Amino acid sequence: MSSLARLRQWARQNLPGLGWLRDIRRRGTVVMFHIGRSGSTVVGGLLAQHPQIWWDGEIYDQLYKQLEAADGDLRRIDAYESIPYLKQRARQRGSAFYGFEASVRQIEILGDSARGYIEALETEGRCRHFIVLERRNTLRTIVSFLAAKQNASYHVPQGEKPPRAPVAVDVNRVSTSRRDDWVLPLVEHLQLYQDTFANLHELLQNRNSLHLTYEDDVLEDPRRAYHRTCDFLQLPQHDSTVLLARTNPYPLPQLIANFDEVAATLAGTSFEWMLED
Numbered sequence: 001m002s003s004l005a006r007l008r009q010w011a012r013q014n015l016p017g018l019g020w021l022r023d024i025r026r027r028g029t030v031v032m033f034h035i036g037r038s039g040s041t042v043v044g045g046l047l048a049q050h051p052q053i054w055w056d057g058e059i060y061d062q063l064y065k066q067l068e069a070a071d072g073d074l075r076r077i078d079a080y081e082s083i084p085y086l087k088q089r090a091r092q093r094g095s096a097f098y099g100f101e102a103s104v105r106q107i108e109i110l111g112d113s114a115r116g117y118i119e120a121l122e123t124e125g126r127c128r129h130f131i132v133l134e135r136r137n138t139l140r141t142i143v144s145f146l147a148a149k150q151n152a153s154y155h156v157p158q159g160e161k162p163p164r165a166p167v168a169v170d171v172n173r174v175s176t177s178r179r180d181d182w183v184l185p186l187v188e189h190l191q192l193y194q195d196t197f198a199n200l201h202e203l204l205q206n207r208n209s210l211h212l213t214y215e216d217d218v219l220e221d222p223r224r225a226y227h228r229t230c231d232f233l234q235l236p237q238h239d240s241t242v243l244l245a246r247t248n249p250y251p252l253p254q255l256i257a258n259f260d261e262v263a264a265t266l267a268g269t270s271f272e273w274m275l276e277d
Contacts, residue, residue, distance in 0.1 A: 027097055028097060028098075028126055028127065028128040029086075029090055029097070029098045029099070029100075029121070029125055029126050030053075030098070030099040030127070030128075030130075030131065031099070031100060031101070031102055031121060031129070032044070032099065032100070032101045032102075032131040032132075032133055033102055033104065033130070033131065033200055034133040034134070034135075035103055035104065035135070035138070035141060035176075035193055035197075036103055036105075036141065036145065036176065037142075037148070037176075038133050038134070038135040038141060039133065039135070039214045039218035039219075039222060040133055041057075041244060042218065042222045042242060042244040043133065043218060043222055043225045043226060043229070044099075044101060045242075045243045045244060046222060046223060046240045046241075046242065046243075047099060047226060049238065049241065050230065050235065050240070051238065052095055052096040052097060052235055053095055053096070053099055053235070054093040054094075054095035054097070055099045055100070056090075056093070056099065056100040057101055058100070058102070058103070058106070059085070059100045059101075059102075060082065060102060060106040061106065063085060082107070082117065082120075083121070083124045083125050086100065087125060090126075096235070097129075097233055097235070104196050104200070105176075105177070105182065114199060114200060114203060118130070118204070118207075128208055129208055129209075129232065129233060130204050130208065130209040131209065131210045131211075131212060131229065131232070132197070132200050132201065132209065132210070132211050132212065133212045133213075133214065133217075133218075134197050134211065134212070134213050134214065135214040135215070136214070137274045137277045138189075138190050138193040138194070138274070139190065139262075139266075139271065139274035139275070139277075140248070140274070140277070141176070142169065142174060142186070142189065143167060143169065143248065143252065143255050143256060144247060144248050146167040147165065147167050147247070147255065150165060150167050151163050151165055154247070155244050155247065156244060156245045156246070156247050157244060157245065158243055158244055158245050159245065162245060162246065162247050162248065162249065164254060164255070166255055166256060166257040167257060168257045169186065169256055169257075169258060169262050171185065171186040171261060171262060171265040172185050172186075174186050174189045176189070186262070186265055186266070187265065187266070187269055187271065190271045190274075210232040212229075221242075222242050223242065226240055252275060252277075262275070263275050
């Protein structure tokens with residue numbers, strides 16, 4: 001190890017207060033809101049390749065895993081305040097922008113409303129850039145989650161062929177939580193997703209925000225989302241490599257084992273169009 005490397009290591013271990021120097025250099029924090037299974041990981045992988053962005057991914061998901069590994073009791077999560085936890089992670093990074101992802105479900109588990117969390121991000125977390133990554137066809141979001149859980153495979157490396165194992169969708173009890181603690185009938189689940197995005201757009205309409213959609217900005221080429229985000233942050237674009245492939249590129253009738261039942265459930269609702277997409 002070089003002398004400079006040893007000095008940096010010593011400073012990190014013995015001078016934690018120097019984090020404020022990084023805060024001065026940093027141009028801000030950026031958060032990406034999504035509901036999961038929307039292309040956030042592939043976009044985050046591209047952003048992480050930018051030399052001026054430290055992309056930390058789903059930081060609260062990492063916190064859940066730490067608590068589960070410790071004692072399996074997620075009730076302890078109430079003892080962790082979301083903003084101080086964020087600030088602690090951001091302070092350790094020295095890039096121009098510190099970026100992370102948060103799902104509305106994660107925010108609710110932490111005991112915050114979306115409005116309260118966004119206001120706290122602004123006042124305490126130095127967050128001045130808000131991104132919403134929306135997937136319009138939330139039926140595919142649900143199917144993608146169920147397939148990932150069934151196959152124990154949440155991501156597919158670029159160049160590999162994704163598995164195609166049809167999943168059964170319980171139209172009366174749909175869960176998109178790994179712990180099966182968020183259960184709703186299918187139509188109510190789709191309505192909740194729609195209301196969630198509508199609420200986010202309302203909260204962010206007068207804030208510095210960027211709206212991305214999976215269908216327009218990720219599906220064909222995730223680098224479109226990457227380029228739009230770089231422009232949003234006023235950063236020069238750098239070459240980046242897409243590291244992940246689509247996990248469920250097949251038509252819905254091939255992905256849903258009980259497709260006819262799902263189709264009958266959505267018939268006549270505002271979500272019926274999702275069956276054809």
